[in-house]
Amino acid sequence: MANDYFFCGIGGSGMLPLAMIVQAQGNRIEGSDRSRDQGRTPEKFAWLEAHGVTLHPQDGSGVTRPEQIVVATGAVEDTVPDIGAARRGGARIVTRPELLSQIFNAAPTSIGVAGTSGKSTITGMIAWILHQAGRDPTVMNGAVMKNFADADHPFASALIGGRDLFVSEVDESDGSIARYDPTVAVVSNISLDHKSMEELRDLFGGFTGRATTAVLNLDNAETAALAQQMVEAGRGDAVVTFALGNETADLSAHDLEPLPTGMKFQLTERASGTVLSANLPVPGAHNVANALAALAAVGAVGVPLEQAVAALQTFSGIRRRMELVGTASGVTVIDDFAHNPDKIAASLKTLHAFDGRLLVLFQPHGFGPLKLMKREFVDGFAGLLRADDVLLMPEPVYFGGTTDRSVGSEDIAAGVRAAGRAAEALPTREACGDRLIELARPGDRIVVMGARDDTLSQFAAELIERLRASAG
Known part of the structure; x- marks a missing residue:
C-alpha cells in the first residue's frame, strides 16, 4: 500500500536519494527545504518537482494530514515548523x-559502507561493479555517482534497482550505525571526526559484529584492531582484510603508480595467489584502498574478482571528490569534499604527487567540528602544505541555531602560520574568491574544499569563469 511521505530538508545530500528510493517503492513524496526558501540551488528543486515531488515552504504549511509520515534529519526539533505541525496534527515522525x-534491513542481502573517510567513493565503486555484473542493486549514497548521472538524473546519489540487494553508506557521526544489520559490513578506517574514539570503537564493533562478513582495512590501526578482535572471538572466517603493500591481507595492492588522472597497481588475492594488473581512473593511493574495500565487498556477495576489476576500469568517480572543474589561464580548479583531517590529508598527498603550487580554499563545515579537531586541522595543514602553497579560509558554514562559535577559521590559520606556512582567514567566501584570483598564476591548482554546502561547486565554477575573463 502506498504511503504519503513528507521529507523535511528534501534537498539534502542524504535526504534526496532516500526520497527517490521511497518514491520508487510506490509511495507519494512531498517535502520542504530551507535552501529552496532561500533561493539556493533552484535547479535541484526544479528537478524534484519535474520528477513528481510536491514542494512546500518550510513553514509547516505542507504538513496537513495525520496519515502523512514526516521524515526528519537526525535531530527532531520542534523549532522546525514542519515538525511542530506534525506533532500538532498527529502525523508520524x-x-x-x-x-x-x-x-536496508528489509533487503535479503545488504552491504553497509562505514568509516571516517571514503564511504561515498567505496559505495559508488560497489554500485558500479554490481550494476555491471547485472545484480540490479538499489544504492543509497551521500554523493552523486558520476557513472549514473545523465541529463535526466543530474543528482544521481541514488540508484534505483531491485529490493533483493541494497547498498548504503552508513553514518557513525549521529550514532545511527547502530541501527543497521548488514550482510556485509565495510569499514574503511576509523579516526576522530564527530565522536570520541571510545564511542566510535563501540559503534563500529557492534556494526561488524552483526554482519555475516566484515571487510576491514589493515592499514588503519583501529580497523586492524577490529579484525583482530573478531579473530579472537572465533569469527575469523567472517573477516576479509585489505591493505596497501601488505601481503598478509586477503586483498593487497602493490607497485602503485600515480597517473595524472588515476592509478595503476598490482592486485594480489592471498587465498588463490591470483595477481592482476589494475587500472583505476581516479587518482590517489587512498582510492586504491577504496577500490580494495569495494572488491572485497562485492566478492563477499559472489562477484568474481576478475569481473569486478574490469568494471572498476570504467568507474567515473564521485562528484566533488577531487573533481576537475576546468583549466583557464594555466590555472586548474578542483572541487573536493575533503572536510576532516584525514580526508584533507588524502587529497593533499594526492595533489602533491604532481608539480604545481596549491591554493587551498577550505570552508569548514561547522563550528563544532572546528573546535573538536582544531589541533588536528592545524597539524594537518602545517604538515602537508608546501612552502609556496597558500591556505585561505572563510568562516565555517552556519545556517542558524545555537552552537559554540568560540573557535573560528582564524584560530586554524594562525596555527598554520605559526608553523611556517601561508594561511589567511577572511570574513567571507567571496573575499577568499577575490584573493584566489589575485594570487593565481599559471601552473597553480586551486582546490575548493568543504562539505554541507552545495554552493561550493557553483563557487568553483565561478572561479573558472573569472579566470577566463581575466585572460580575455
Whole structure:
C-alpha cells in the first residue's frame, strides 16, 4: 500500500536519494527545504518537482494530514515548523536514519559502507561493479555517482534497482550505525571526526559484529584492531582484510603508480595467489584502498574478482571528490569534499604527487567540528602544505541555531602560520574568491574544499569563469 511521505530538508545530500528510493517503492513524496526558501540551488528543486515531488515552504504549511509520515534529519526539533505541525496534527515522525535502516534491513542481502573517510567513493565503486555484473542493486549514497548521472538524473546519489540487494553508506557521526544489520559490513578506517574514539570503537564493533562478513582495512590501526578482535572471538572466517603493500591481507595492492588522472597497481588475492594488473581512473593511493574495500565487498556477495576489476576500469568517480572543474589561464580548479583531517590529508598527498603550487580554499563545515579537531586541522595543514602553497579560509558554514562559535577559521590559520606556512582567514567566501584570483598564476591548482554546502561547486565554477575573463 502506498504511503504519503513528507521529507523535511528534501534537498539534502542524504535526504534526496532516500526520497527517490521511497518514491520508487510506490509511495507519494512531498517535502520542504530551507535552501529552496532561500533561493539556493533552484535547479535541484526544479528537478524534484519535474520528477513528481510536491514542494512546500518550510513553514509547516505542507504538513496537513495525520496519515502523512514526516521524515526528519537526525535531530527532531520542534523549532522546525514542519515538525511542530506534525506533532500538532498527529502525523508520524521518523528520522532519516530510522527510515533508511528499515529499508536496508528489509533487503535479503545488504552491504553497509562505514568509516571516517571514503564511504561515498567505496559505495559508488560497489554500485558500479554490481550494476555491471547485472545484480540490479538499489544504492543509497551521500554523493552523486558520476557513472549514473545523465541529463535526466543530474543528482544521481541514488540508484534505483531491485529490493533483493541494497547498498548504503552508513553514518557513525549521529550514532545511527547502530541501527543497521548488514550482510556485509565495510569499514574503511576509523579516526576522530564527530565522536570520541571510545564511542566510535563501540559503534563500529557492534556494526561488524552483526554482519555475516566484515571487510576491514589493515592499514588503519583501529580497523586492524577490529579484525583482530573478531579473530579472537572465533569469527575469523567472517573477516576479509585489505591493505596497501601488505601481503598478509586477503586483498593487497602493490607497485602503485600515480597517473595524472588515476592509478595503476598490482592486485594480489592471498587465498588463490591470483595477481592482476589494475587500472583505476581516479587518482590517489587512498582510492586504491577504496577500490580494495569495494572488491572485497562485492566478492563477499559472489562477484568474481576478475569481473569486478574490469568494471572498476570504467568507474567515473564521485562528484566533488577531487573533481576537475576546468583549466583557464594555466590555472586548474578542483572541487573536493575533503572536510576532516584525514580526508584533507588524502587529497593533499594526492595533489602533491604532481608539480604545481596549491591554493587551498577550505570552508569548514561547522563550528563544532572546528573546535573538536582544531589541533588536528592545524597539524594537518602545517604538515602537508608546501612552502609556496597558500591556505585561505572563510568562516565555517552556519545556517542558524545555537552552537559554540568560540573557535573560528582564524584560530586554524594562525596555527598554520605559526608553523611556517601561508594561511589567511577572511570574513567571507567571496573575499577568499577575490584573493584566489589575485594570487593565481599559471601552473597553480586551486582546490575548493568543504562539505554541507552545495554552493561550493557553483563557487568553483565561478572561479573558472573569472579566470577566463581575466585572460580575455
